[in-house]
Amino acid sequence: MTPRDWPIGRKFVAGTLAITLTAIAFVSVFLIVSEQRLVRAERVANTHALLGMVANNAAASLVFDDEAVAQQILAGTTAEPTTRAAALYRSDGSIFASFSAPRYTSPIPQSAQPSGAAFTADHLDAFADVLSSGKKVGTAFVRTDLSAMRERFRGYTMTVLGCSAVAVVLVLVLARLLQRLITQPLLSLSSTAAAVTQKSDFSLRARKLGQDEVGQLVDAFNRMLEEVETSQQKVRTHAASLEQQVNERTARLSEMVAEMEAFSYSVSHDLRAPLRTIRSFAEVILETPAGRDAVTGHHLRRIARAAQRMDRLIVDLLAYSKVAKTELKLEPLDLDDVIDDVLADYPQFAASGAEIEIRKPLGRVLGHNAAISQAIYNLMANATKFVPDGRRPAISIWAHERGPNRRLFIRDNGVGIAEEDLSRLFRIFERAQNAAKFDGNGVGLSIVRRAVEKMNGEVGATSALGEGSTFWLELPQASPP
Ligand SMILES: Nc1ncnc2c1ncn2[C@@H]1O[C@H](COP(=O)(O)OP(=O)(O)O)[C@@H](O)[C@H]1O
Ligand SMILES: [Mg+2]
Numbered sequence: 001m002t003p004r005d006w007p008i009g010r011k012f013v014a015g016t017l018a019i020t021l022t023a024i025a026f027v028s029v030f031l032i033v034s035e036q037r038l039v040r041a042e043r044v045a046n047t048h049a050l051l052g053m054v055a056n057n058a059a060a061s062l063v064f065d066d067e068a069v070a071q072q073i074l075a076g077t078t079a080e081p082t083t084r085a086a087a088l089y090r091s092d093g094s095i096f097a098s099f100s101a102p103r104y105t106s107p108i109p110q111s112a113q114p115s116g117a118a119f120t121a122d123h124l125d126a127f128a129d130v131l132s133s134g135k136k137v138g139t140a141f142v143r144t145d146l147s148a149m150r151e152r153f154r155g156y157t158m159t160v161l162g163c164s165a166v167a168v169v170l171v172l173v174l175a176r177l178l179q180r181l182i183t184q185p186l187l188s189l190s191s192t193a194a195a196v197t198q199k200s201d202f203s204l205r206a207r208k209l210g211q212d213e214v215g216q217l218v219d220a221f222n223r224m225l226e227e228v229e230t231s232q233q234k235v236r237t238h239a240a241s242l243e244q245q246v247n248e249r250t251a252r253l254s255e256m257v258a259e260m261e262a263f264s265y266s267v268s269h270d271l272r273a274p275l276r277t278i279r280s281f282a283e284v285i286l287e288t289p290a291g292r293d294a295v296t297g298h299h300l301r302r303i304a305r306a307a308q309r310m311d312r313l314i315v316d317l318l319a320y321s322k323v324a325k326t327e328l329k330l331e332p333l334d335l336d337d338v339i340d341d342v343l344a345d346y347p348q349f350a351a352s353g354a355e356i357e358i359r360k361p362l363g364r365v366l367g368h369n370a371a372i373s374q375a376i377y378n379l380m381a382n383a384t385k386f387v388p389d390g391r392r393p394a395i396s397i398w399a400h401e402r403g404p405n406r407r408l409f410i411r412d413n414g415v416g417i418a419e420e421d422l423s424r425l426f427r428i429f430e431r432a433q434n435a436a437k438f439d440g441n442g443v444g445l446s447i448v449r450r451a452v453e454k455m456n457g458e459v460g461a462t463s464a465l466g467e468g469s470t471f472w473l474e475l476p477q478a479s480p481p
Pocket of ligand 1: 378382383386412414415416417425430431432433434435439440441442443444445446468469
């Protein structure tokens with residue numbers, strides 16, 4: 001985790017600590033260095049004062065070569081407790097008198113040196129000219145011990161460092177307290193934001209802990225939540241009312257559809273009875289002397305045929321609406337059996353003299369027996385119907401696998417269909433140009449399409465004028481029993 005990823009609280013504490021440590025380090029170094037310089041300067045001044053006194057008092061003893069007095073003056077330097085040794089040198093630099101503090105055994109310089117002070121490891125050596133009437137008569141020397149000064153300096157340093165450590169600890173504690181002041185509102189805001197996104201609950205609100213910028217941010221955030229919540233509520237109410245409207249309309253619509261269906265069903269049904277009556281009476285009258293009149297007979301036969309066509313149309317329309325209405329329960333079916341049943345149920349195909357070739361086995365599909373039978377019947381009826389006069393109808397039926405499906409083909413040797421007519425013929429009431437001279441109403445193929453699509457299948461055809469047609473239907477393949 002890089003410092004960039006640290007929590008805000010840690011960043012704040014670390015930043016504060018870094019700044020404080022830098023400042024304290026600078027101040028401590030400054031204090032310690034200036035204290036050291038101050039202490040040294042003080043020591044040099046003290047030693048010079050002592051040296052000055054020795055030089056003043058000893059001038060006469062040097063001039064008169066009075067060693068006993070010189071000795072006494074040197075011994076007087078012990079008034080200053082740090083004095084370790086003192087000495088007087090003649091003007092030629094040779095030692096004249098010397099004094100060492102009790103138990104101080106280190107040697108002292110054996111010849112005079114130019115006036116000045118020099119620090120060594122543990123003491124300060126200072127020389128000064130001794131003057132009499134403005135003329136140099138010798139040199140004075142004093143050596144003072146530095147251990148007391150060092151002790152004082154060490155104590156001072158320890159105090160500074162101790163104070164710094166206490167300051168750092170205090171800063172740390174304060175930074176932690178202040179950090180809470182700054183981060184708490186931010187943390188509370190961020191946890192609310194996280195809760196809002198996690199639960200998608202826009203009714204939550206962030207807690208405002210102060211009037212600062214974070215407080216303003218909290219206000220803005222809460223206002224935003226409020227707006228989102230109101231729009232969400234609006235959308236919900238709108239959706240609910242829409243759903244209700246849709247439900248109401250759907251209910252009304254299904255009611256209407258049901259009524260319509262019941263209506264058309266009963267109309268269709270009720271139409272068939274009078275049609276049958278018309279047809280029967282026309283046929284009855286045909287048998288009477290009046291019907292045997294050529295013109296009347298012609299008209300009567302037309303009436304009977306029209307009634308029969310209309311009856312056919314009603315039957316087809318009933319079949320069409322039935323396919324639309326009923327829910328088909330699909331089951332595995334053997335197409336060989338289905339074809340055999342169709343041929344058995346509609347003996348007119350065999351009786352028509354048509355040549356029917358079936359390339360068994362046709363395979364198994366998932367479908368509804370009655371619906372497939374109806375579709376195959378309609379296709380075979382067309383195949384035997386749309387044949388030029390005098391030609392013997394020939395029908396081939398075969399099937400093959402196509403992906404997960406099975407496609408059943410029914411080919412004829414009929415009049416064929418023009419390319420431009422092919423696509424619309426599966427719609428209700430659509431007939432091709434060349435179909436006019438054949439009986440029909442254009443409902444059959446639409447029943448085929450509806451039935452096959454109800455079974456999750458597809459239908460289609462390929463043809464060319466005068467070359468026969470191939471109709472196919474494709475259904476999901478069923479596994480062998
Ligand atoms: N096997 C076919 N050969 C030629 N034309 C066909 C064939 N099957 C269907 N058609 C054309 O498609 C039209 C629609 O067929 P269909 O819906 O069964 O109506 P209908 O048989 O009552 O005419 C037919 O009128 C005809 O023009
Ligand atoms: Mg037809």
